[in-house]
Amino acid sequence: MTQTNSVTNDTRHAALGLTDERVVQMYEKMMLARRFDERGQLLQRAGKVNFHISGITQEPSQVAMAFAMDKEKDWFLPYYRDYAFVLSVGMTVKELMLSLFAKAEDPNSAGRQMPGHFGCKRLRIVTGSSPVTTQVPHAVGFALTAKMRGESSVSIVSFGEGSSNQGDFHEGCNFAGVMKLPVIFVCQNNGYAISIPFSKQSAGKISDRALGYGFPGIRVDGNDPFEVYRVFREAHERALAGEGPTLIEIMTYRVTPHSTSDNDMAYRTKEEVDAHRAKDSLPAFRSYLESVGLWSEEKEQELQANIRKELDEATEYGERAPYQAVEDAFRYVYAEDAEAGEVR
Amino acid sequence: MTQTNSVTNDTRHAALGLTDERVVQMYEKMMLARRFDERGQLLQRAGKVNFHISGITQEPSQVAMAFAMDKEKDWFLPYYRDYAFVLSVGMTVKELMLSLFAKAEDPNSAGRQMPGHFGCKRLRIVTGSSPVTTQVPHAVGFALTAKMRGESSVSIVSFGEGSSNQGDFHEGCNFAGVMKLPVIFVCQNNGYAISIPFSKQSAGKISDRALGYGFPGIRVDGNDPFEVYRVFREAHERALAGEGPTLIEIMTYRVTPHSTSDNDMAYRTKEEVDAHRAKDSLPAFRSYLESVGLWSEEKEQELQANIRKELDEATEYGERAPYQAVEDAFRYVYAEDAEAGEVR
Amino acid sequence: MPVMEYIEAIRTAMKEEMERDSRVFVMGEDVGLKGGVFGTTKGLQQQFGELRSIDTPLAESAIAGVAIGAAMAGMRPIAEMQYSDFMFPATNQIISEAAKIRYRSNNDFDCPLVIRAPIGGGIFGGLYHSQCPESVFFGTPGLKIVAPATAYDAKGLLLSAIRDPDPVLFFENKKCYRLIADNVPEGEYTVPIGKSNVMREGTDITVIGYSMPLHFAMQAAEELSREEGVEAHILDLRTIQPLDREGILEAAARTGKVLIVHEDNKTGGVGAEVAAMISEELLYDLDAPIRRLCAPDVPAMPINPPGEKHYLLNKDKLKAAMLDLAKF
Amino acid sequence: MPVMEYIEAIRTAMKEEMERDSRVFVMGEDVGLKGGVFGTTKGLQQQFGELRSIDTPLAESAIAGVAIGAAMAGMRPIAEMQYSDFMFPATNQIISEAAKIRYRSNNDFDCPLVIRAPIGGGIFGGLYHSQCPESVFFGTPGLKIVAPATAYDAKGLLLSAIRDPDPVLFFENKKCYRLIADNVPEGEYTVPIGKSNVMREGTDITVIGYSMPLHFAMQAAEELSREEGVEAHILDLRTIQPLDREGILEAAARTGKVLIVHEDNKTGGVGAEVAAMISEELLYDLDAPIRRLCAPDVPAMPINPPGEKHYLLNKDKLKAAMLDLAKF
Numbered sequence A, B: 001m002t003q004t005n006s007v008t009n010d011t012r013h014a015a016l017g018l019t020d021e022r023v024v025q026m027y028e029k030m031m032l033a034r035r036f037d038e039r040g041q042l043l044q045r046a047g048k049v050n051f052h053i054s055g056i057t058q059e060p061s062q063v064a065m066a067f068a069m070d071k072e073k074d075w076f077l078p079y080y081r082d083y084a085f086v087l088s089v090g091m092t093v094k095e096l097m098l099s100l101f102a103k104a105e106d107p108n109s110a111g112r113q114m115p116g117h118f119g120c121k122r123l124r125i126v127t128g129s130s131p132v133t134t135q136v137p138h139a140v141g142f143a144l145t146a147k148m149r150g151e152s153s154v155s156i157v158s159f160g161e162g163s164s165n166q167g168d169f170h171e172g173c174n175f176a177g178v179m180k181l182p183v184i185f186v187c188q189n190n191g192y193a194i195s196i197p198f199s200k201q202s203a204g205k206i207s208d209r210a211l212g213y214g215f216p217g218i219r220v221d222g223n224d225p226f227e228v229y230r231v232f233r234e235a236h237e238r239a240l241a242g243e244g245p246t247l248i249e250i251m252t253y254r255v256t257p258h259s260t261s262d263n264d265m266a267y268r269t270k271e272e273v274d275a276h277r278a279k280d281s282l283p284a285f286r287s288y289l290e291s292v293g294l295w296s297e298e299k300e301q302e303l304q305a306n307i308r309k310e311l312d313e314a315t316e317y318g319e320r321a322p323y324q325a326v327e328d329a330f331r332y333v334y335a336e337d338a339e340a341g342e343v344r
Numbered sequence C, D: 001m002p003v004m005e006y007i008e009a010i011r012t013a014m015k016e017e018m019e020r021d022s023r024v025f026v027m028g029e030d031v032g033l034k035g036g037v038f039g040t041t042k043g044l045q046q047q048f049g050e051l052r053s054i055d056t057p058l059a060e061s062a063i064a065g066v067a068i069g070a071a072m073a074g075m076r077p078i079a080e081m082q083y084s085d086f087m088f089p090a091t092n093q094i095i096s097e098a099a100k101i102r103y104r105s106n107n108d109f110d111c112p113l114v115i116r117a118p119i120g121g122g123i124f125g126g127l128y129h130s131q132c133p134e135s136v137f138f139g140t141p142g143l144k145i146v147a148p149a150t151a152y153d154a155k156g157l158l159l160s161a162i163r164d165p166d167p168v169l170f171f172e173n174k175k176c177y178r179l180i181a182d183n184v185p186e187g188e189y190t191v192p193i194g195k196s197n198v199m200r201e202g203t204d205i206t207v208i209g210y211s212m213p214l215h216f217a218m219q220a221a222e223e224l225s226r227e228e229g230v231e232a233h234i235l236d237l238r239t240i241q242p243l244d245r246e247g248i249l250e251a252a253a254r255t256g257k258v259l260i261v262h263e264d265n266k267t268g269g270v271g272a273e274v275a276a277m278i279s280e281e282l283l284y285d286l287d288a289p290i291r292r293l294c295a296p297d298v299p300a301m302p303i304n305p306p307g308e309k310h311y312l313l314n315k316d317k318l319k320a321a322m323l324d325l326a327k328f
């Protein structure tokens, strides 16, 4: 990797092959996701939307994993907390707002699906559903297609640690392991599945499961986005080299309630949550950028102002945009031009 | 364990706490299962029955695992090759013949299910079905019940290595791991799932999967029934001590075609099969008994004569026995005394 | 008799039955401290402990499968599916196992299991928090399926379901949870599985249905009575498997004009069987074709409010259909 | 036109389509060297290699789920379920995913997938190698379901299914595999999805069905014609979702007496919807109640020969029911 910037290889990001520009972009995406997420919470509390689900403190690792991928060639199968991930691969805040307000122009589903159900072919983000973990075999199917076609494409799929206990996790991983497919399985272990703490969800380490499928499993600290980036780069290289899948377990913590419908104080303490909130790596990332001379208070203020403006505009746009017309509500159960397509 | 027989602790079986009487019984059960199985094949070839599925060369380890269990308290969830296992826990050859001929008196299903679908409450053998691996969560449910009731009971469940790739394996193991339930998961890895060799079924070791569920996984040579017995005794003790599940992968080989409907020469060679047949541990077990003075040619002949007689009688009985009356064919969809049971 | 919310009736049934019978326990995702995502199991873990109100891993096939094992072992599990949309991963355990255990073992084993699952839309839950999966399981012999519309029936049917010697799917309507409240006697009573209930007597048209839409039918019926002098006879199936053949035929014969309603989509729904039954036995007593008013044949309702409204039944849609039938 | 076995027609369709379109591939348990447990995929791996005739691990949810992913990625997978009884572990992938991908993405993604699964009994397969799972998937919008009875339709419908832009369940009848053989043109032709077919013209009674039982109906019809002068009109639905409403109504109107037949159990089967459709639209054209002759409502057929025979339809059962209806 060539370094075009002034910063030398001594910095952590340069050592990882990240240019100054890219590492700054990473911070911007983290912050954008954070602010979008906070706005979503506000909008729900204000009664403007019915529901919001949050990925707060998971953003730094989500951005890191997205930056390790190839936006032009890879396929992305995120899960509902992956705002920072989808923003990093190209979705806009306006598009997320359209989804939050369930409006016709929402590229994810035209306001049919709940927010957090991403999907946009243009951005290579594969449509997802609510039943957890079904996307894992789909990612394997994308990877299989890449292999069949001889394309240099990797598919990457996220899910929670609770979701990793579904049969589809097992069946998908094993299939990919046998066929050595270019897929990265990402377990975002945030300690809870709604109210169920990890101790009641699994007795082993999720990353250890890879062993039984014959590929590497890695546990990484989600509060260390550089390390996250590093392991994803490696996994991506392995995938492209035909060496097969990798399972990566990102250790993080869900600082918000499960969703705006949840009262988490029924099953955990404020102290526990606060202790984890203190480990938030977003401020740490900013400090890092400052320490290597890439960031300043001024830049921060400019960024915040820009984000605020973008969010305000997106919110207003989303709120005012029309719903899908009821005449269209029942369209696309089947292809509308099925006849035409018969013999190609 | 007390040694009542003349043989000292120096012998392998005595060292494991097996009395002379029990080790001889083990051999007798292995041989009984082998002869039953061969008879089943003959009957199918002769057109007397439609279908037989074989467990040949898997018997020694099946007997060993059964002998490590408690027939009065444990619950047994075998799979379709487990003739030696069910014979060891009390099913008779006559009962197996009634099942093979699909007759009304068959205790497994009254001739409703295919042979190899075991079930008999009296013998604590839990009714099984054809879709593979569904019995794994059931075994966990039995273990959960034992824990809830404070009973000293272990449940043991078998399945093939192909079947270990079903979601139910994963979900059942994880559930048992979290709740530390008294259950033993037994993967009888015979190298094939119908035509699919293990290399196309899984890229990892099945026993390694236990790690991801937080309990021990052990791979054991199925051709060494003493070692099999030892690991099952340990697993049984762990279960009773409240230390949770164990996954045991028995390495064996399917020397017969998948079933009488299969032509295995379409996907493997005779040489491969013959090489494995040569490792059959049944003759070795006999040699062992002879070497410790517990067996002789005379005893062998007597055993073979007895088995032949038992089999002949069972075959004749099974063949002559009536089918379930058609008036009864549709009974027991629901309890027939449902009303009566309302308020207990 | 105290008025009780539908959700409270379900909770009370579980609580009382767990007090009465130590074999009864609940298991599912978040059923413990959280008391379930809707609050249906609130307080049970505090009262009965972690082993009788089991927070399970996020794995529906295991929830069903482990419950089936426990039922075969002599327990009386109540397995909760968080949303009925999420019971599909458990389909194999339900259809291949629970439904066939008694039959395949020639009555040697049984599977006295209840699977509770909330059905229905109207909470802006979109495609996967709103579905009615009845038709997937309906028609699988060996299963019983109930779907109460009132708090009274919810408690009485749940007690019957728990005590039933066979597997029962208990489809509770999440829109009914807090919207529907009616008189529920204190203490023990059962509503028999397999018996429908006449909710309203009438002479002009017969409405047959189950779960939430019946409340729309009742409201519409009152208005039609006042405004048009049309008297609707309304039959609540309560149990959708086995269907109450006698009750259905009697209700249909009463007016000779039948409208079947359910929130599940029309094609292949329970209503098709009800219509088929009537057309098989009562053809000459009918004064109008048998009509069905159900959800449209699309995968599920959109989350956006106009789309959801467009999809769902409501009083006005019922009223129009009922009036139209009355005028036939 | 060469006479071809039903199973050969299916194999030929796959082979020809794989030759024509490099996006088409098959995957499933034992589909490779073994050629499938029935031999349906024989020779495909030899011709197209391991990556286009993929022997999968023993995991149906992955077979469906990976195929769905590949379909979304632009391939045209044909996923084989070894027996339809074993597709239940894949229910969630089929109902929650395949059926809803186009709708939930507002037409952004599609899922052009075929799932082939052998249905039906009569091979001494007992409870779990004989089932007809149609009714589980029937009524799920977003899915198409076909169930050919002849070799001609098997090939033509499979080509249509592979080329269809939406997920199609292809239920092939295992009893038909080698029992049924008929004229199959060489080369490419399609049978349209959604169109029924009149197998026999008649004036006295109408028999509507799909798959194997139609052959019993045809045999019975010939005998009834000779022996009793009863002329049966026989309609093969061919596609069970979407049902050919027009074709059904026309066939029913033709004689005014309808018998619906299928091997799936009666309650909640496809026949219920057909009966409901007719009773909704043609009530006044009927000269007899709509009858259904189906499998009994028990979990599945026993393996013992008298039990299996007792369970299954056959020519004599059809003939008796047809004559009875003609005499009504």
Ligand SMILES: Cc1ncc(C[n+]2csc(CCOP(=O)(O)OP(=O)(O)O)c2C)c(N)n1
Residues within 6 Å of the ligand: A081, A130, A131, A132, A159, A160, A161, A162, A163, A164, A188, A190, A191, A192, A193, A194, A254, A258, C029, C058, C060, C082, C086, C089
């Ligand atoms: C199959 C299925 N069952 C249940 C649910 C309900 N549900 C939604 S999110 C969730 C918890 C998921 O936990 P985890 O996988 O750890 O992800 P997290 O929300 O913690 O990021 C549950 C139970 C679902 N969506 N799908």
Ligand SMILES: Cc1ncc(C[n+]2csc(CCOP(=O)(O)OP(=O)(O)O)c2C)c(N)n1
Residues within 6 Å of the ligand: B081, B130, B131, B132, B159, B160, B161, B162, B163, B164, B188, B190, B191, B192, B193, B194, B254, B258, D029, D058, D060, D082, D086, D089
């Ligand atoms: C869910 C399911 N899918 C497919 C089958 C068909 N089938 C029966 S046995 C078998 C192979 C099982 O292989 P393995 O688990 O290794 O056990 P083995 O037969 O080798 O002892 C298959 C695919 C089935 N019974 N159940």
Ligand SMILES: [Mg+2]
Residues within 6 Å of the ligand: A160, A161, A162, A188, A189, A190, A191, A192, A193, A194
């Ligand atoms: Mg989590």
Ligand SMILES: [Mg+2]
Residues within 6 Å of the ligand: B160, B161, B162, B188, B189, B190, B191, B192, B193, B194
């Ligand atoms: Mg095997």
